Amino acid sequence: xxxxxxxxxxxxxxxxxxxxxxxxxxxxxxxxxxxxxxxxxxxxxxxxxxxxxxxxxxxxxxxxxxxxxxxxxxxxxxxxxxxxxxxxxxxxxxxxxxxxxxxxxxxxxxxxxxxxxxxxxxxxxxxxxxxxxxxxxxxxxxxxxxxxxxxxxxxxxxxxxxxxxxxxxxxxxxxxxxxxxxxxxxxxxxxxxxxxxxxxxxxxxxxxxxxxxxxxxxxxxxxxxxxxxxxxxxxxxxxxxxxxxxxxxxxxxxxxxxxxxxxxxxxxxxxxxxxxxxxxxxxxxxxxxxxxxxxxxxxxxxxxxxxxxxxxxxxxxxxxxxxxxxxxxxxxxxxxxxxxxxxxxxxxxxxxxxxxxxxxxxxxxxxxxxxxxxxxxxxxxxxxxxxxxxxxxxxxxxxxxxxxxxxxxxxxxxxxxxxxxxxxxxxxxxxxxxxxxxxxxxxxxxxxxxxxxxxxxxxxxxxxxxxxxxxxxxxxxxxxxxxxxxxxxxxxxxx
Numbered sequence: 001x002x003x004x005x006x007x008x009x010x011x012x013x014x015x016x017x018x019x020x021x022x023x024x025x026x027x028x029x030x031x032x033x034x035x036x037x038x039x040x041x042x043x044x045x046x047x048x049x050x051x052x053x054x055x056x057x058x059x060x061x062x063x064x065x066x067x068x069x070x071x072x073x074x075x076x077x078x079x080x081x082x083x084x085x086x087x088x089x090x091x092x093x094x095x096x097x098x099x100x101x102x103x104x105x106x107x108x109x110x111x112x113x114x115x116x117x118x119x120x121x122x123x124x125x126x127x128x129x130x131x132x133x134x135x136x137x138x139x140x141x142x143x144x145x146x147x148x149x150x151x152x153x154x155x156x157x158x159x160x161x162x163x164x165x166x167x168x169x170x171x172x173x174x175x176x177x178x179x180x181x182x183x184x185x186x187x188x189x190x191x192x193x194x195x196x197x198x199x200x201x202x203x204x205x206x207x208x209x210x211x212x213x214x215x216x217x218x219x220x221x222x223x224x225x226x227x228x229x230x231x232x233x234x235x236x237x238x239x240x241x242x243x244x245x246x247x248x249x250x251x252x253x254x255x256x257x258x259x260x261x262x263x264x265x266x267x268x269x270x271x272x273x274x275x276x277x278x279x280x281x282x283x284x285x286x287x288x289x290x291x292x293x294x295x296x297x298x299x300x301x302x303x304x305x306x307x308x309x310x311x312x313x314x315x316x317x318x319x320x321x322x323x324x325x326x327x328x329x330x331x332x333x334x335x336x337x338x339x340x341x342x343x344x345x346x347x348x349x350x351x352x353x354x355x356x357x358x359x360x361x362x363x364x365x366x367x368x369x370x371x372x373x374x375x376x377x378x379x380x381x382x383x384x385x386x387x388x389x390x391x392x393x394x395x396x397x398x399x400x401x402x403x404x405x406x407x408x409x410x411x412x413x414x415x416x417x418x419x420x421x422x423x424x425x426x427x428x429x430x431x432x433x434x435x436x437x438x439x440x441x442x443x444x445x446x447x448x449x450x451x452x453x454x455x456x457x458x459x460x461x462x463x464x465x466x467x468x469x470x471x472x473x474x475x476x477x478x479x480x481x482x483x484x485x486x487x488x489x490x491x492x493x494x495x
Contacts, residue, residue, distance in 0.1 A: 001404055002086070003027035003072040003260050003471050004099040005210060006169030009194070009201040014063035017070035020210040021051045026261060027206060028074035031085035034099040035428050037171045037324040038065035039232075041061050042095055045330065046085040053135065067476055068169050074406070084126040090133060093140045094175060098132040102187045103404035105466070105473055111164065111479050128287070129273030131166060134158050139172075145335070146415045148229050148237045151178055155227040159242035161185050163468050164254070165403035165456075171203050177230040179204040183243030184250045184465050185224030186403055188266045192216030195233035198232040207264040221267050221277030221451075224249045228230070246451070250465040253455040254405060257394045258302050258365045268451040272305055275365075278393040279309030282363065285434050286314065292387055293361035294299065295354065297321035299376060307363035316361070321383075322376065333468035337372040343377040355385030366394045367428070368407055374428040381429075390428070392435045399462040400474050407459055 007013045014036050014393060020033060032054050033046030033244060047054040051072065071086035082092030087099040104110065104127035111130060114120040118137040122129050138154035151172075158180070165186035169179045181189045192211035194201040203216045211218055225243035232237050251267050252259075262272040295317050297306030311318035314356045325347055360380055365389070367373050377388050396415035401407040410416055415425055425433040436444070438460055446452060458464045 001027055001074045002099075002101040002205045004086075004101050004168055005067045005203065005205040005208075006067075006099070006179060007201070007203050008067050008169070008232070008234065010142065010176050010196070010202070011064070011066055012068050013068035016049060016203075016214055017068040018055050020059055020205055020214055023071045023210040023213050023261070024206055025051055025074050027259065028072035031073040031082060032068040033070060033073075033085050033087055033099075034060075034068055035087040035089065035099075035171060035339050036061055036065035036068045037095075037097070037173055039174070042089060042097055042171070042173065044087065044089065044097070046082060046087075047086070048082050067177060069097060069099045069169050069171055069177075084124050086126065088124065088126060088129050088132055090136050091307065093136060093143070095173030096134070096136050096139075096169040096170055098128055100128040100131060101404065102166030102168075102182065103127060103164050103402060104130055104162055104166060105164035105402045105477070106162070106468060107407040108476070112191045113161075118201050119235040127164075127166075128168065131162050131168065132156060132170070134161050135170065135178075137263045149177060149409040151229050152239055153228055155180055156241045159225060163466060165466070167206070170208050170253070174232075174234040176232050177202070177204070177228075179222065179230075181222040181224060181226055182451070183225035183268075184248055184456070185222075186250060186252050186465070187298050188255060190223040190266070191219040191222060191228065193219050194208060197229045200236075201382065202234065202236065204314065207260055207266065209261045209264040212263070218265070220387075239337075246453075248465075249452055250454055250456040251452060252403065252405075252424060253441060253445055253457045254366075254394075254401075254459065256390055257441070262302075262305060268449045269445060269447060274445045274447060275305035275393065276309045277447060278441065279306030279363070280313050280433065281436055281440040281444050282306060282391050282393050283310040283313035285436065285440070286310070286389075286391055288363070289432065289434055291361070291432060292359070293387075293389060293436065294322065294358040295319050296363060297354070299362055299364040299373075300324040300348075302365040303393060305361050306365065310361075310363055310391060311394075314361075319354040320352075321351050321360065321380070322362075323349050323351060325349070344372050346377060347381070350383040352383040355380055358385055359389070361389045361391055363391045363393060365392075366397065367392050367414060367424075367433075369398045369412045370424070370428045373430075377429045387431045388429075389434070390425070390433045392428045392433065394441055395435050395438050395457075395460045396424075397459050399459050400478060401459045402469050402477050403456065403458070403471060405459065410474075411450075427463075
């Protein structure tokens with residue numbers, strides 16, 4: 001999971017990109033970068049940390065040009081070093097800079113093929129570099145007088161050679177912006193337009209919330225397998241060039257559970273309303289279990305809409321019994337388990353008067369490793385709760401995700417080996433745990449939309465939509481992630 005944005009606007013496109021990246025900061029906290037093109041040269045600034053730490057007005061002023069792409073990084077493949085920060089660049093042909101969200105499952109194979117067959121050697125462990133070089137190589141070989149058709153042909157090759165889940169945007173020097181979404185549409189990508197006089201400005205990004213903040217009208221989501229070409233004069237071209245379009249659309253359901261902002265709309269689905277429906281479904285399961293809490297308390301922030309609706313349906317008081325320190329990052333997307341454990345108590349504090357002497361139902365959006373949940377339950381007990389139950393507004397996470405979420409190490413899952421809710425409750429110190437079923441979640445997220453027929457929920461049921469995820473692939477991803485964790489811990493120890 002990362003956040004990307006691409007803009008074709010006025011001469012201060014970098015400022016718009018930075019503002020959009022602030023809205024997308026929740027999607028990645030490891031690093032950020034912006035690349036612009038001024039009609040002659042590319043300008044890039046990247047660094048580790050948050051957007052506000054990396055960019056100031058002087059830096060943004062130096063990033064000249066009407067075209068800009070930006071990225072907030074959450075490391076999956078790659079070690080989280082500044083060299084792996086995006087956007088990445090290649091100078092041939094034309095000069096191309098690219099940023100993406102997702103994970104390439106055949107990265108190692110592509111790295112070898114690009115060296116052996118395309119005479120292109122990658123310089124980082126960041127998988128966007130593989131996409132970038134496949135695209136660049138295809139552009140060179142398939143170049144025709146018709147630029148748009150050349151891009152379509154190149155993107156067909158990208159979609160054929162690059163497996164996994166990915167959406168992104170590129171600046172092609174002198175040619176414009178190119179945006180894309182993989183043939184299964186697993187990762188989100190949405191297009192917006194803003195008029196200034198006769199000129200049309202364009203923006204493509206990971207979530208609609210960024211478009212709203214920047215004053216862009218939502219045009220719509222990219223379809224699976226779609227390529228979008230935006231020329232420097234603002235003329236736009238769109239075409240589905242691979243796959244079966246909406247017939248094989250499988251967007252990631254975890255976007256609606258946790259990743260996306262509640263004020264975003266993805267594939268015509270309101271994230272906020274989806275979470276409200278999750279809360280109502282969760283309440284029904286809690287009532288079926290005959291759990292009767294005195295108070296419903298959300299684990300902030302993603303679970304708040306579900307907790308509000310669960311409390312309404314249960315006819316139980318809703319209270320903010322946990323307060324979040326907003327200066328501590330999202331613990332789930334921190335790069336290693338040690339950081340998550342250290343940051344739980346720094347992230348949350350209790351309001352004892354709302355918990356003391358009460359049977360508390362904590363509502364959380366998901367429980368993956370159980371680290372945060374176990375520490376939270378202990379804090380609530382220390383504040384005087386007599387009983388603590390956990391309502392989870394999603395199903396059990398049991399399978400590794402190869403598509404760009406840091407859930408690649410099966411041994412970390414608290415629900416591994418198909419553990420029962422009773423066993424999970426014992427392990428995290430709760431009096432009881434209630435999960436949604438996959439059917440409950442799908443119905444809650446889908447709601448009234450007709451755009452999406454099914455979702456990717458492979459982390460819950462092991463059904464990987466791309467059809468190429470084998471046990472060997474999963475072992476390789478787990479090995480890579482464990483290696484990255486070890487390297488990160490060594491670097492921390494050596495500071």
